[in-house]
Each structure stands twice: as structure tokens, then as C-alpha cells.
Amino acid sequence: MTPGLPPAGRPIGDLLSDVARMRQDDLPVRGGKVTAYVYDTGRPEVHEAAARAYAEMLEVNCLDPTAFPSIVEMERQVVGAVAAELGGGHGIFTSGGTESIMLAVKAARDSRPVAGRPALVAPVTAHPAFHKAAHYLGLDVVRTPVDPGTFRADPAAVAAAITRDTVLVVASAPSYPQGVLDPVAEIAAAAAARGVPCHVDACVGGWLLPWLREAGAEVPPFDLSVSGVTSLSCDLHKFGYAPKGASVVLFRDPAMRRRAYYASAAWPGYTVINATVQSSRSAGPLGGAWATLQALGREGYLRLGRDTLAAARLLREGVAGIPGLRVLGDPVSSLVAIAGSDEVDVFVLSDEARKRGWFLQPQLSYAGIPANIHITVTGATLAGVDAMLKVIAESAAAARERGPATPPPGLVELVAGLDLDALDDAAFGELAASVGVNLTGGGQPEMAVVNAILDALDPETRESILIRFLSTIYA
Template identity: 35%
Template sequence: MPEYACARLASVPNESGPNHSGTASSDHPYADRFPVNRRLPEQGRPRAEVLAELEQIATEEDRAWEGGKVSGTMYCGDHDHYAYLTEAFGRFAHVNALQRDICPSMTRFEGEIIAMTLDLMHGEAVTGTEPGGLVTTGGSGSILHAVLAYREQAYAAGNRSPNLVKPETAHVAFDKACHLLGVELRVVPVDPATTLVTAAAMADAIDEHTIALVGSAGNYPYGTIDPIASLGELALERGIGLHVDGCLGGFVLPFGEELGYDVPEFDFRVPGVTTISADTHKYGYALKGTSVLLFRDQALRAGQYFHQVSWSGGKYMSPSIEGSRSGGLLAATWASMVHLGRDGYRRYAADIFSTAEAMMKVVRAQEDLRIMGSPTFCFSFASDELDIYHVADHMRPKGWRFNGQQYPDAIHMAVTRPQTQPGVVEAFEADLVEAIAYARERSAAGVAAESGAIYGGVPGGLAGLTDDVTDFIEQIMDSMLDAQMSLPPQ
């Protein structure tokens, strides 16, 4: 289920994308064309019939992003690459990564994924300690594991009231991790012009119970890179950790740097950086469900460990939060990395950076719009003259799917490989010019926009909400969850 950011949501239709079912509502997609399974069938259906149904659905849904108009989501967009990964996944899909005695390939795949990611993040710069890592289930998983490691380190030192300090722009997964783990979260505002946090502002939030700082490379809202070098100096000065969230940029920024783009050092070359998260399932072009968390010191990694030696089922030892995992994801991630290599990632990064530059040039040419900060491969744009959400409303029927930002209201575009196709930038320019004219007209008339600031672009029909409406938000999320897991009326 998507994660919903419900701080300030404009009223939007209750749908989660194109309605391929032909019905009036997407709450029960495909119910008019395919059987609805209200109970486990007495007799199973032929494999060919089931696969044909899945192929039809997948083909229709692929059309929503194949034209290159969807922000983020499909980072690769290459069906040949997906077929290759699917074959690699299929050979190990049934394997439980826990069973290393039966399937030693899991040790090879996971070890090499971590080693290759350490190489990308300049693990060779680490001295005095032995770096290590974990493969997790995604960005939120890597962040959760990192916060757990810092908390356990604090507990071992007698700090039972730990706090974590992050810029407001750092991913909300840190908020969730702190909520789950009982860590106080201290949020520091960013400079509204640069969209970056300053080390001085972070320093003001630190006290004797602070366990770590957070910096982003780049952050999700604006794609900008926090001053990691300054934060590293601060972390060293105060004797605390520094987590660099490279979940979004970890597998594209290093290649942008190699190509000569202005990408500051953010990895283990920076003294003070103690952990880094980087999502292989984003610009690493692996299948969804993998990320890598790196540690400057394996001693910090030990905070993940859980053991129970007195259980009747045997001595239980778990090196991370997850238990069973499909070996297929490790195999597919490894296959993606070794197939592409530095040259492949660099070629794709060149296309992505140049496309992002071209799209930002289009935005900057519009007098009513402004780019937030100085971004690289993804960007956000806002307006002081019109309601920017009207722009998203007008472009949505043309196939564009943006992510809404807030404080200030803005539109986010994460450039991925589908946007690098010929003609996409030109379509963006033509549709954006039309949308601005529409937005001027609607804004002048005082008409409210339909779309709004919702993480992941998931609409919810929630208007003007703030954080102080917990009970109401939970009711809304209940209804959304119930709708998305419900069956159509009989």
C-alpha cells in the first residue's frame, strides 16, 4: 500500500491512476471484465488462462508510463531489461535467502551487491574501521535499519532518551522510523531559497542525547543535495553519527560526478559520514524491493542483530529486521549491476542529466514559474503568480503524472529513463505552455485546483488538512485501505 503524506492535501478525485476497467470507479478495477475471486476456487484455472489475463492487465497498465510522462515510478522503463531481470529472478524466486546452507548463491549475490555499492560510495576511503552493509527491502527499510543501529549504539552507551536531527526535506521515512523505534525526531527548517539545511541550524538542535544527523543526496522534494561536508564536520565535532540518505540519488549522482556535473562529495570520502542508504530498485535499475545500507564501521551494523537462544524451536539469530526473503530479488539486483557496469550506468546517467537540464530550461523560460533551489537529475517548480496545482490538473489528461509538493506548493518531476525518449521534452514544453494559460485563467477566477500535495501522487480527496487532525486522517486512511482491498458488491 502507498504511504500517504497528509499534511496539506487538495481535493482530488478518488482514483489511483488510469481507469483501465471501463467502470465509473477504480475502487474495483477490472471487475467488469474478469472473474472476482470471493473465495478460493474449488477448481483451479488453467495456467495459460491465468497468464493471458495477467498479460492483458500488465499491457494496459504499462501504457500509463511508457510515453515518458510519469515522474519517477519506472526508473528503467526498458522491457528488455525487465525481461532479463525477470529471468534472473525466476531462477531464484523460490529460494529463501535465510537458507544459506542450501543456497550458497545468496551469500555470493548479497556480498557482491554490498561490495559493488561500497565501491560506488568510495569505501576505499574508510580507514581505521572495516566497512560493511546490508541489503534491505527498500529505502524505508534502509532508513529504519540505520535509525535502529544508532538507537542501539546509544542504548549501549547509557543514552535512553535518544534523538535524531534531520532537515525538513529529509524523507518522511525517518519520521516513521523514529515513531516506530521510540526515538525523538528533531526537524530543522531549510533555507527557502536554496532548499538546503545549514550546519549552523542543525547544530542548534543537537544536545547530549543526539545520536545522529541526517543529510540527503538528493532530497525527495527538490532533488537538491545537502551540504554533507559541513554536516560531516559537525558530526565529528559533536561525536555523533551522520546518515546520508542517497536512496534517490545513490545510483545516479556518482555517475553525474564522473560526467562533470556539479555533484559535491557526499559519500565515505567525507569524514563524519557513518552510514549511507542507496536504493538499487531506483536508479540501480533492479526490481522493486531492494536497497543497500552501508556502514563505515561494522561495529555499528551490529545494532541490527537479534538473538533468542532459549526458544523451543532452536537457537534463533537474525542479522536484520527481515526474516524470510526471496532469493530472486538478490539475484535480479546482482544481475542488473553486473550487466550494466559503470559504463552502462554512466550512459544512462548522461541521458538523465541532459534531459533534466532540458526540462528545467523549459520551466525557467516560463515567466510564471521558478525552479526550487539548484537541482540535478530531479527538480520541483513553483509559482508566485498562479495556483501550480492547476498546471498539474491540465497536464494530467495528457498523460503527465507529477508529484505535488507543499510549503510552498510545487510540482515535482523525477527524471528517469522513460523521459529520455525522443519527443518527451518537446511534449513537456508544449503541454506546459498550455497548462500555464489554463492555470492563469482558473487562478484568476478563484477556482480551486483538483490535485494537490500527495506523496507518490496518490489522490485521496482530502482538503486543507494539517497535522493536527490525527483521528480524521486515520479514518480517511481506513477508508482508503478498505476501498483498495475490497471486493465489488455482488
């Protein structure tokens, strides 16, 4: 018998019951209690419209737009809407921010051949998708510091890092960790002065900042209207509230967009021309994104922007009144990073919040930025912001009483010295179990000690450990 495959087809009702069982330990995707990974409008009818359009387009294959003209019409409308709000340009609909960034890096590399190994310059707060793209596409990444108080990129440091091998400079609008907006105009000017493309990672903020600006927030220019910005990424499955798998990458110049494409005619099969990294891909996400934009419209997004702005302000003000906690930086967006203190361990706070039914995302320390918990405020947060603050205060008090997460003596040193290649997945699972984490039993384990161990390790070792976590979970 083939594992996972029944000998005969099963009734649909049984299948759906199994799906419900498998999802019983999942975090909820609606209601605003999960402050990362999911984005909720608080309007079920919008999500229903997107789901129905997604299902309608599910089996349409984006591989060949001449076979399915619907995808061309939908993509033109979706990309056109994004371009109209973000300074114009010529775009591609992609599966998410990582793919949008991958295409932007490819286009920059291919449009600017260099004698040495190509490199991109990115602040330490830039998303790891740039490192992933560089790893896949054969570039070096030159990291630049951010201001230790504001967490914004340092334009002078960026300018100093540009060399003859630099093919792309990166700015974030906003950067994910602290939700602050990099000085895009200054960074783009520094790149343009050297003839280097500049990409703005607006995956999180691209479809939020325009509405926050209209709602009264002070949002400086950050998009393709800024001189020197040559490309921009914007995720619609974040503050566009579309189903997952929806992002847009815009290029100022159509010639640069063509550099993102891939074509192959060196084989005897069908014509291969891809606008994205993927070849065959469902048009479901495109249909879901199109329906969401149509269902909400400008008025709907502006209303969500107003609610998001109000909720983020209330959250920051409320956190300021909780002993032992502080907001990092001055976020212009609705991403809020909350640092702890000697009294309140944020990793323990995160576990305590999860016990109370809320997920507050822990972030490790890096480059002088302290460990913190990250909260993404969405349109649905306003109705529950008082409840969220109550949980944060209760969890902070519980964390103060419990004390900091402390790894067993010698464990950090042991992990740092491990030859991970010599451990199979079973042995690694036993090691994880020794600190209270069952990687094969499902559920939602406490992670404070694990995060404390990771926080004490250097980034390279952290990455090796995380890869082994993933391998063991799927073993």
C-alpha cells in the same frame, strides 16, 4: 465460497487475462511518462535480464544463507559494487530505502545508549522514512529548518539541535522534495564533534550522483569518504534501475553493521538471525539487482548518467520559459520541483497532465516551501523531454484557464473538525465522493480539489485523512 478463491484451479491463460484487466488503469512503467515511482533505462534487454534473474531466484529464501549460498555470493557482489562507488563500508541488501533507513536508525540507537529517550535530528526535508523508523523504534525526531531559498539543510541549526540524547544526525544526498544536496561535510562534522553518528540518505542519489559527477556535474563529496559520515543508504531500484525491492545500507564500521542485525535464541525452534527487518524474503529482488548491475556495467550507468544530466538541464531551461512556473532551488541531481503561481495552480496542472497521459507528482506545501509538482528525470527522459515540456506548457495553460482548485465552501473547516474515529469507511467514502473522488471504483480520479483540501490542513490532520483514504480503498 471463499471470497477471492475459486472452487477449483483456473487455466493460466484466464489468470493472465485477469491480470491484464486489473492493470488497465495502472500508470505505465515504461516510456518516461510517469515521472515518479518507476525508473526506466529505455533498454528493454536490461529489464528482461533482470526479470529472468528475478524469476530464477524467486523461491530462494534469504532467511538462511547457509541453506542457499547463492544469496551470499550475489549480495557480496552487489554490496561490494555499491561500497566501491560510495566510499567503502560494510553493507546489507534490503528491500528498499525505508528498510535501509530503519536499520541505520536501529544500529545508531543500539550503538549509543542514552539516559533519556533517544532522538534523531533531521532537516524538515528529510524523508518520512526517518519518522517512520523513529515511530517504530521509540525515538523522538527533532526537525531543523532549511534555507528558504536553496532548500538545503542549515548546519548551524543541526548542530544546535544536538543534545545528550541525540543518537543520529541526518543529511540527504539529495533530499527528495527539491533534489538539492545538503551540506553533508558540515553536518557530519557537527555530528562528529559531539560523538554522534551521521547517516546520509542517498536512497535517490547514491547510484546517480557518481555518474553525474563523471558526466561533468559538480557534485561535492557526500558518501562514506566524508569524515564523520557513519552510514549511508542507496536504493538500487531507483537509479540503479533494478526491479523493486532493492536497496543497500552501508556502515563505515562492521561493528555498527552488527548493531543492525537481530538474533534470537530464546525459543526451542530454528536459529533466528536476521540482517534485515524481514525474516523470510524472496531472493528475487537480489537476483534482479545483481543482473541489472551486470547487464549495464560502468559504461552503461555512465551513459545513462550523461543522458539524465542532459535531460534535467533541458527540463529546467524549458520550465523557465513557461509563464507562471519556476524551478525551486538549484538541484544538483535530476529531481526537479516546479512551483506554480497565482495564475497556475500546480494541482490543476497535475490533473491536466494526467489527462494528456503524463503523471507529474504533486507535493503539498510544508514549512514555508510552496506546493509544487515533482519530476524525476531518468535515463529514458532525454528522448521525450520535448514532449514532456509541451505537455507541461499545455497543462499550465489549461490550469490558468480553469483557475485554482477551490474546495466547496466550509469543507476544509468541516474536515478539520471531523472526528474520524467516529466515521466508518463507508461514510468516509461518501465524504470523498462529495468532492468527486470515488475511492472504490478504480480508475484515476482528478485529485486537484483533494490536494487543495490537504494543502489547507495542518500536517497531523493530513496524516489522519491519508490513513482513512488508504483504509477506505482497501475496505
